[in-house]
Amino acid sequence: MSAIRVTGLLPLEGEISIQGSKNAVLPMMAAALLHRGLTVLTNVPKIRDVACMTRILEHLGCACICRGSSIFMDAREVQRTEIPEEYVRSMRSSIIVLGALLGRLGEGSCCYPGGCLIGARPIDLHLAALKSLGAQICEEEGIIKAVTRTKKGLEGTEILFAYPSVGATEQALLAAVLADGVTVIRGAAMEPEISQLCHFLNNMGAVICGTGTSTLMIQGVQCLKDSTFRVEGDRIAAGTYGAAVMAAGGDITLKGIRPSSLRLPLMLLEQAGAEVDCAEEGRTLSATGIGWEQEGRIRIRREGRPGPLNLKTGPYPEFPTDLQSPFMAFLAAARGTSRIEERVFEERFGTVGELVKMGASIRIEEKTAVICGKYPLRGACVKAADLRGGAALVVGALAAEGETIIKDCGHIERGYEDICRDLSALGAGIGWIGE
Ligand SMILES: CC(=O)N[C@H]1[C@@H](OP(=O)(O)OP(=O)(O)OC[C@H]2O[C@@H](n3ccc(=O)[nH]c3=O)[C@H](O)[C@@H]2O)O[C@H](CO)[C@@H](O)[C@@H]1O
Numbered sequence: 001m002s003a004i005r006v007t008g009l010l011p012l013e014g015e016i017s018i019q020g021s022k023n024a025v026l027p028m029m030a031a032a033l034l035h036r037g038l039t040v041l042t043n044v045p046k047i048r049d050v051a052c053m054t055r056i057l058e059h060l061g062c063a064c065i066c067r068g069s070s071i072f073m074d075a076r077e078v079q080r081t082e083i084p085e086e087y088v089r090s091m092r093s094s095i096i097v098l099g100a101l102l103g104r105l106g107e108g109s110c111c112y113p114g115g116c117l118i119g120a121r122p123i124d125l126h127l128a129a130l131k132s133l134g135a136q137i138c139e140e141e142g143i144i145k146a147v148t149r150t151k152k153g154l155e156g157t158e159i160l161f162a163y164p165s166v167g168a169t170e171q172a173l174l175a176a177v178l179a180d181g182v183t184v185i186r187g188a189a190m191e192p193e194i195s196q197l198c199h200f201l202n203n204m205g206a207v208i209c210g211t212g213t214s215t216l217m218i219q220g221v222q223c224l225k226d227s228t229f230r231v232e233g234d235r236i237a238a239g240t241y242g243a244a245v246m247a248a249g250g251d252i253t254l255k256g257i258r259p260s261s262l263r264l265p266l267m268l269l270e271q272a273g274a275e276v277d278c279a280e281e282g283r284t285l286s287a288t289g290i291g292w293e294q295e296g297r298i299r300i301r302r303e304g305r306p307g308p309l310n311l312k313t314g315p316y317p318e319f320p321t322d323l324q325s326p327f328m329a330f331l332a333a334a335r336g337t338s339r340i341e342e343r344v345f346e347e348r349f350g351t352v353g354e355l356v357k358m359g360a361s362i363r364i365e366e367k368t369a370v371i372c373g374k375y376p377l378r379g380a381c382v383k384a385a386d387l388r389g390g391a392a393l394v395v396g397a398l399a400a401e402g403e404t405i406i407k408d409c410g411h412i413e414r415g416y417e418d419i420c421r422d423l424s425a426l427g428a429g430i431g432w433i434g435e
């Protein structure tokens with residue numbers, strides 16, 4: 001796997017564009033299977049998970065053509081219903097394909113999904129939602145097999161999630177779009193990526209109301225239409241670069257991102273001593289030209305050491321768990337003691353040991369990490385254990401004296417187009433080893 005070398009203590013300065021969102025584009029690609037025709041996505045990030053989803057679609061019979069940052073998906077000929085194990089094991093979002101296959105062909109099968117090792121990550125809520133839409137599900141030797149109970153296909157129903165799972169909400173949405181009748185999803189996740197998925201599906205001809213709320217109503221339709229949609233900027237990549245400038249100091253501007261999707265993380269950066277300015281631009285996101293929300297730019301300036309923070313992760317609009325590790329990394333170099341409570345994934349402190357190798361002082365008390373800031377951290381040889389944990393090591397290395405080598409960076413490439421390109425454009429001493 002690839003490795004990254006970082007020479008720390010250089011301030012960041014300049015302007016970069018933010019890649020399209022990983023967690024938004026993956027369910028949209030799965031949803032392309034629902035339409036017997038062409039679906040085009042623009043602003044698609046060039047990341048490993050997108051390559052993996054492309055392979056899955058191609059295996060199922062959907063022709064995919066990538067041109068620049070666009071992907072053209074022609075799902076007229078989709079016939080296969082087994083999602084290959086190799087891809088399902090390497091990516092969490094692969095499980096969403098099951099709902100799309102049930103909606104389109106009335107059956108689908110796959111093994112349990114992989115993704116970042118940050119907790120048990122069961123799929124009980126996914127399967128319960130599919131069952132209540134009329135799927136029969138059984139498991140044979142670790143393979144989940146789902147078929148619709150009647151020839152009519154899936155049927156609209158009421159689904160109540162006891163926890164607002166992002167993936168299970170996406171699963172239910174994809175399965176409900178072509179179901180017979182109305183589906184109501186209560187307790188739905190409200191993450192911006194869910195809202196984007198609803199806008200994208202409506203742009204394809206689906207009928208979904210309640211976007212942005214915890215109750216989604218889907219009127220099933222018989223077929224969808226050809227469509228084009230622009231994927232929104234990645235709020236987690238933008239938040240990671242926000243954490244990077246907190247660690248390194250400097251003055252950066254992030255373009256192509258909707259500031260409101262990062263409201264709480266940006267407020268926390270201000271609380272830790274940054275100056276944050278947001279601006280909206282006259283560009284609308286939806287391909288139909290309906291200006292439902294706007295992309296903009298975020299400027300973040302930080303002089304001196306950041307101050308400490310107390311934060312808790314939680315479902316949107318609470319603090320995103322995906323930014324927990326990058327924030328922990330800059331807080332490891334802050335003035336004073338911070339506390340982070342992880343309330344979404346039970347094993348998401350896997351990067352603490354590597355940060356400690358870099359001189360950080362962090363102790364875990366059940367679900368809470370207590371971080372006593374030290375500056376500077378020191379360069380070390382460390383390993384990325386997961387996607388955001390790997391990005392956090394890059395953030396920590398920016399506040400470290402000397403050189404840091406981060407191994408196993410394939411995890412980072414699952415979600416960041418090119419973290420070295422972005423940070424070196426801002427003046428960081430960073431590069432892929434071997435380049
Ligand atoms: C590809 C993608 O979009 N990944 C994101 C998605 O993951 P993902 O969709 O896996 O996250 P969920 O919202 O489903 O998981 C949240 C919590 O619910 C639990 N749970 C989930 C499903 C289920 O059937 N049963 C169950 O108990 C999980 O174990 C976890 O503790 O949302 C997470 C929470 O914002 C993010 O960190 C991930 O980056």
Ligand SMILES: C=C(OP(=O)(O)O)C(=O)O
Nearest residue numbers: 092093115116322387388
């Ligand atoms: C946890 C993440 O990804 P996944 O759900 O794909 O494992 C993430 O993006 O931080």
